[in-house]
Amino acid sequence: MVEIDATLHGQEDVSQLMLSQKNRKTDMSNVIEIAKAPTIAYNDKNWDRVTDLFGAAGTYDEKPTQRRLQGAEPIIDVWKGWATAFPDSKATFVREFASGDTAIIEVVWKGTHTGPLLMPSGAIPPSNKSIELPACHVIEVQDGKVKNFTQYFDLLTLLTQIGAAKI
Template structure:
């Protein structure tokens, strides 16, 4: 297994332990994280992101399903699972109070490492699937898009 993939495996071990200090040891000081809800720049913001999610899902677990590595680039598919027992900040800024629901959602994570540390981290997941599993109502009404009748 390539070194970058081993580092990512250790990162997920630290995440599963919910150990922010251990997670921090895998990130570069100027790390950038792009995830649902926005951009986190620098170690403090990235660790804050993890902390917010773990407060909402204190039993969150990460099960790596597949890893693809090439040089310092690593992509993983991950099953996220946990029970929603704390306030959860949605991508639009609204907060969902605890539902007590257990959810499992597949996700894709990409990592770029520099000098064995994660410098760029991107997380993709189907937010609609997550919100549906939490029972979050869709905000706003669905309105048809205006079309040009001449087409």
């Protein structure tokens, strides 16, 4: 908590500043809650919830695969592709941070590669191997929805874990 010398400020100024600090903390919690919601919806395979969170204007930028999508429908199509390849896939939250309307969330994806993995270059057949893949999400929130969701992960680590690449 911020300590304020009330002798240097009027009592009303101090009260207003403390209220501002409280509201900022509440706003940061709300940003994190909204930012985590798409990943929770993916974990539950709740595509209706994904639609609600992204709407028509939300974007998803998957850096390792260079897929950049706008609107819930194409985002869900890509996420369903991941869910087909790894039906038991789920993310576990490691830590989260927020500043303004942006949250940074660290997760670890776990799952078993039992379906074809659709990549921009083609499908990778199932390997029945498990993955444990650290990832980072940078999510911008606007008006209670996801404006932009950027996901970073190491594609080579994923491909190595399923036996599609050797290092």
